[in-house]
Amino acid sequence: MDSIPSGEGLIARMIEGDESAFTSIYRQYHPALYTYLLRICKIPSLAEDLVHDVFLKVWEIRHRINPALPFTGYLYRIARNHAFKTLKKLAYDEVLQEKVLEHLQFQGNGPEQMVNEKEYNRLFQEALGRLTPQRLHVFRLCRQEGKSYDEAAAILGISRNAVKKHMVLSMRAIHNYIYRQGLVITLLYLAQKIF
Known part of the structure; x- marks a missing residue:
């Protein structure tokens, strides 16, 4: 044979x-x-x-x-x-992104760790710019000016629960934007290491 x-x-x-x-x-x-x-x-x-x-x-x-x-x-x-x-x-495929995110989270090396402080600040400002005017106003009052939910509610003429809801949605939107953009930066970083 x-x-x-x-x-x-x-x-x-x-x-x-x-x-x-x-x-x-x-x-x-x-x-x-x-x-x-x-x-x-x-x-x-x-x-x-x-x-x-x-x-x-x-x-x-x-x-x-x-x-x-x-x-x-x-x-x-x-x-x-x-x-x-x-x-x-x-960078454009959500199913593949989820696989990468799971892996990076498991290793404790998420996109946040790969984005430097300057880049993080840039992404943070971009994320703020994507908020609705009302959410941005609530976020600035509570986070940047240190107002309580009750104080922000009185200033804006809305309920405390509405302020709380705006803050939760704002924080989620900011986190998701930075995380996704951080993932893109991570992927570009990995792609550059190929060559």
């Missing part, structure tokens, strides 16, 4: 459409490629998905592979580019 050749012979067989050669290549490169992608994205399930995507891409474009050139460099270049595109996509 013929043994499966390694190196150029195995690559050449894959290029010709030999699925057993492709399977052998997958098994050979999977562990190291998974480790490489895990260092980039930090999420085991995402790294595994990226590995599968990369090998699927290799299979789809196998006819363009030159078996005389180092396959490892080719494979890692595809992996790096795919990981970078995925990280950029994360």
